[in-house]
Amino acid sequence: xxxxxxxxxxxxxxxxxxxxxxxxxxxxxxxxxxxxxxxxxxxxxxxxxxxxxxxxxxxxxxxxxxxxxxxxxxxxxxxxxxxxxxxxxxxxxxxxxxxxxxxxxxxxxxxxxxxxxxxxxxxxxxxxxxxxxxxxxxxxxxxxxxxxxxxxxxxxxxxxxxxxxxxxxxxxxxxxxxxxxxxxxxxxxxxxxxxxxxxxxxxxxxxxxxxxxxxxxxxxxxxxxxxxxxxxxxxxxxxxxxxxxxxxxxxxxxxxxxxxxxxxxxxxxxxxxxxxxxxxxxxxxxxxxxxxxxxxxxxxxxxxxxxxxxxxxxxxxxxxxxxxxxxxxxxxxxxxxxxxxxxxxxxxxxxxxxxxxxxxxxxxxxxxxxxxxxxxxxxxxxxxxxxxxxxxxxxxxxxxxxxxx
Ligand SMILES: NC(=O)c1ccc[n+]([C@@H]2O[C@H](COP(=O)([O-])OP(=O)(O)OC[C@H]3O[C@@H](n4cnc5c(N)ncnc54)[C@H](O)[C@@H]3O)[C@@H](O)[C@H]2O)c1
Ligand SMILES: [Fe+2]
Numbered sequence: 001x002x003x004x005x006x007x008x009x010x011x012x013x014x015x016x017x018x019x020x021x022x023x024x025x026x027x028x029x030x031x032x033x034x035x036x037x038x039x040x041x042x043x044x045x046x047x048x049x050x051x052x053x054x055x056x057x058x059x060x061x062x063x064x065x066x067x068x069x070x071x072x073x074x075x076x077x078x079x080x081x082x083x084x085x086x087x088x089x090x091x092x093x094x095x096x097x098x099x100x101x102x103x104x105x106x107x108x109x110x111x112x113x114x115x116x117x118x119x120x121x122x123x124x125x126x127x128x129x130x131x132x133x134x135x136x137x138x139x140x141x142x143x144x145x146x147x148x149x150x151x152x153x154x155x156x157x158x159x160x161x162x163x164x165x166x167x168x169x170x171x172x173x174x175x176x177x178x179x180x181x182x183x184x185x186x187x188x189x190x191x192x193x194x195x196x197x198x199x200x201x202x203x204x205x206x207x208x209x210x211x212x213x214x215x216x217x218x219x220x221x222x223x224x225x226x227x228x229x230x231x232x233x234x235x236x237x238x239x240x241x242x243x244x245x246x247x248x249x250x251x252x253x254x255x256x257x258x259x260x261x262x263x264x265x266x267x268x269x270x271x272x273x274x275x276x277x278x279x280x281x282x283x284x285x286x287x288x289x290x291x292x293x294x295x296x297x298x299x300x301x302x303x304x305x306x307x308x309x310x311x312x313x314x315x316x317x318x319x320x321x322x323x324x325x326x327x328x329x330x331x332x333x334x335x336x337x338x339x340x341x342x343x344x345x346x347x348x349x350x351x352x353x354x355x356x357x358x359x360x361x362x363x364x365x366x367x368x369x370x371x372x373x374x375x376x377x378x379x380x381x382x383x384x385x386x387x388x389x390x391x392x393x394x395x396x397x398x399x400x401x402x403x404x405x
Contacts, residue, residue, distance in 0.1 A: 199259045218265075
């Protein structure tokens with residue numbers, strides 16, 4: 001039975017991968033470097049936008065991070081309405097509030113300012129504006145959004161999700177306690193601004209977990225079967241930077257050059273995974289986020305070494321290459337040794353950045369359902385190196401009940 005199921009999952013996954021390669025994915029116009037946010041008002045103006053909705057969250061507006069931009073937009077005569085009620089793991093209600101405010105203020109463009117939560121929320125607000133007859137839930141899955149949409153300018157303040165260049169957005173449905181994805185080339189933002197000065201005050205625990213999210217994007221895209229030369233190049237650059245700079249930035253977040261490198265690493269990883277997809281780490285993590293609100297990056301960091309243990313033998317060569325790129329060994333060493341060293345490094349990074357080994361909110365009684373939902377999310381659209389049975393997914397979740405650190 002499992003063999004038959006495996007066969008069909010693989011065939012379907014190949015088919016989706018084949019179709020994906022045929023879709024020309026846009027890339028956002030990129031402005032990058034410390035202080036680059038100063039260029040955004042002129043850029044917004046150049047796209048003919050006169051009234052912008054700025055989507056953010058209270059954590060960001062509370063520390064005054066958006067104030068200089070709001071002033072600068074005002075100076076060039078662009079009306080700016082701030083919607084800063086986005087929750088972490090943004091909800092359908094967050095999107096609907098944003099849509100109402102956009103319409104009430106006759107906006108014609110959106111600035112997404114924040115981590116993945118405001119960026120994803122802004123992307124789906126934009127999709128709802130352009131597709132008024134469809135609810136966010138009806139856009140679930142791939143290619144349900146028609147376009148073109150209004151200009152969307154993404155300003156990531158975590159390094160992180162890569163949402164500023166990805167075709168997807170994750171939305172929480174508090175009714176079903178599930179997270180669902182909306183994916184369409186029209187969701188790729190028009191422009192992305194990577195300004196590390198906005199990330200200097202990012203607290204250490206968010207620096208570490210969001211950095212491990214970016215690492216997970218790079219690794220999962222690299223070991224999956226949809227990887228291409230293009231995605232591998234971006235994933236490799238991301239891994240090199242993250243292994244070199246993340247722990248140091250966790251300890252001291254004030255080095256703007258390191259922060260800028262990490263912002264770029266997150267962007268590289270975003271360009272990789274939006275084409276080559278993610279894997280079981282994300283499938284499990286999204287479901288822990290939907291059920292308990294576990295922060296996305298934290299869940300990924302905790303799950304990554306466990307999923308790599310599970311599939312190591314089926315992606316040994318790729319993990320070995322990443323180990324060499326990350327400076328963990330030499331090319332002529334046995335690939336088994338190098339691949340194991342790469343997984344050890346992920347565990348060491350987690351330990352050094354005080355990331356626990358389990359998920360505090362996880363209830364043993366929820367494990368069967370979580371495994372079911374995670375595998376339903378992964379099969380067939382995540383091109384993983386080794387397919388996971390329900391019992392194997394449950395076994396990984398069982399390990400998350402034991403928390404050290
Ligand atoms: N669309 C995609 O391609 C994609 C990829 C990965 C994850 N995601 C989604 O992104 C969301 C997670 O995003 P995230 O990890 O960036 O976290 P987040 O956006 O939820 O932010 C986490 C916290 O960090 C704070 N914060 C953000 N930037 C800050 C700064 N510069 N200084 C101080 N505080 C700051 C926020 O106020 C918030 O409290 C999840 O919903 C996840 O599913 C989307
Ligand atoms: Fe992610």
